Ligand SMILES: Nc1ncnc2c1ncn2[C@@H]1O[C@H](COP(=O)(O)OP(=O)(O)OP(=O)(O)O)[C@@H](O)[C@H]1O
């Protein structure tokens with residue numbers, strides 16, 4: 001696998017049709033590498049190299065691309081002249097998208113020769129007696145991209161915040177691309193290239209530290225990566241998922257909302273051992289049921305977001321279950337683990353009977369016996385993307401470790417009087433308890449004098465409505481009124497500010513959908529959007545609903561992982577370490593938040609977590625990166641010296657300076 005947009009590794013099926021139009025020769029390869037190349041006279045080709053076999057070349061001219069299932073890692077390219085169809089499957093979806101995009105841009109935006117010139121140059125080349133050479137296409141340039149989009153008539157009009165009409169997208173299942181400089185009257189390749197790339201998350205590029213993590217994942221290492229709120233952990237996870245082959249990749253998270261943010265399932269739904277309270281023997285039996293056992297056997301890479309909320313004992317149990325079901329004694333039954341989260345945010349939910357005991361056990365995942373043997377590499381992301389104000393980032397870093405001083409207290413208290421409302425948009429109240437948030441929303445809606453309109457979700461499987469309710473933020477029944485305070489639940493257009501978490505107010509209903517005015521004055525007529533959740537056995541269930549949720553109030557637990565606009569909070573009822581930090585770190589800036597009754601006592605970090613991070617940081621710092629429990633002997637030997645010297649230092653300095661020192 002590669003981060004190069006001109007290279008793609010996937011399964012490839014080739015089918016040639018004969019003169020009578022029936023399928024003749026067929027070839028199928030489980031793994032082949034496709035490369036976009038040019039010859040001496042700048043003609044474009046796809047070079048297909050099946051594993052351990054010789055490469056084949058297909059000229060990119062007059063092709064039809066079928067990409068409806070691109071997000072599932074499937075597409076096909078029809079080479080009209082060769083009468084050959086190339087079916088691609090099990091491709092990392094993101095890589096596939098960039099590969100097809102590069103084809104489009106190189107065919108339409110580059111200086112390609114026309115047929116007559118190509119023939120002339122070819123003849124001259126043959127006469128010269130020089131051997132033909134091929135080289136990989138150069139990276140796409142902005143000029144090529146602009147030219148390609150212009151030629152296809154796809155440059156967006158200024159400030160447009162609209163999404164493609166679903167009808168237009170439906171009508172065009174194929175994108176036809178001609179090569180060789182002939183662009184007259186071409187149907188434009190749409191959908192894939194419709195939006196300006198910066199308007200969608202695909203267009204946002206990873207920063208260097210994120211790329212390092214991505215590379216580690218692609219190379220098959222089991223890793224844990226952490227970082228403070230807003231360092232792009234979930235964003236990176238989405239990129240990682242789209243850079244991995246779909247077969248065998250299972251994306252999960254500890255909570256439904258977090259799972260939905262990465263297009264996955266909850267870890268509990270995947271693992272199939274209920275809450276994990278049963279004995280290990282019983283867990284084995286539960287996970288041996290056909291659907292669950294099949295899911296475990298097929299899994300090659302397990303991704304878990306918001307790992308801080310996964311109970312350590314539960315983690316130990318699923319590790320044992322993985323080995324048992326897969327009949328494989330390697331850690332986690334040989335599954336690659338990609339774990340992500342911030343232990344200084346919300347901890348695992350402690351069950352009532354445990355929380356009533358005098359000293360409740362703190363069972364973080366990193367305290368489990370499985371952790372050390374399963375996690376080979378650890379990474380920490382440092383660059384915060386959610387907030388851009390250095391003062392706010394600095395304050396958040398302090399809060400994260402439970403460190404409050406007078407200056408911070410004073411600054412946070414000043415927010416209590418600031419006006420953050422505007423354009424008819426009221427602040428969202430962040431509540432420490434979910435029930436409080438629900439009742440505030442219901443009563444505020446009831447109190448509006450306008451008519452109530454119901455938006456009912458369409459679920460692809462009505463039997464899954466309850467499951468969808470727990471995982472998808474869009475409710476199955478959404479009552480709205482004009483003047484209702486709402487929050488957007490999808491990234492519609494990033495550069496227009498129409499992003500997940502953006503706050504708005506319903507201004508009218510038009511053609512059966514709500515029109516919402518957002519804080520930046522953009523009006524958006526809400527189309528029905530689709531949420532897809534995976535079932536543990538690899539199927540999918542979809543919900544279609546308008547992408548809105550009532551937003552007078554929101555619970556802190558439900559807000560974990562989100563970025564929120566315009567929030568007001570009272571932290572007097574916080575009951576968990578990290579809860580105040582999670583609440584405050586949802587905000588983008590200090591100007592868009594109001595803390596009503598700030599008291600330094602509301603902020604504390606779990607000492608066990610601080611200790612873990614101290615150890616973790618020292619490891620990172622002293623050796624750049626130490627594999628925890630290196631895989632093989634050489635690796636152990638190589639890292640052993642560095643690791644033991646680092647550990648000796650850690651022991652010495654365990655109670656020294658705080659994690660984040662602020663100048
Ligand atoms: N490389 C990047 N370039 C531009 N924006 C980015 C980048 N990485 C992340 N972001 C943006 O930063 C915001 C926060 O990202 P994300 O929600 O993934 O952070 P997180 O680390 O998962 O936070 P949390 O701990 O709160 O879950 C998002 O709006 C995301 O789109």
Ligand SMILES: [Mg+2]
Nearest residue numbers: 233234235561
């Ligand atoms: Mg996140």
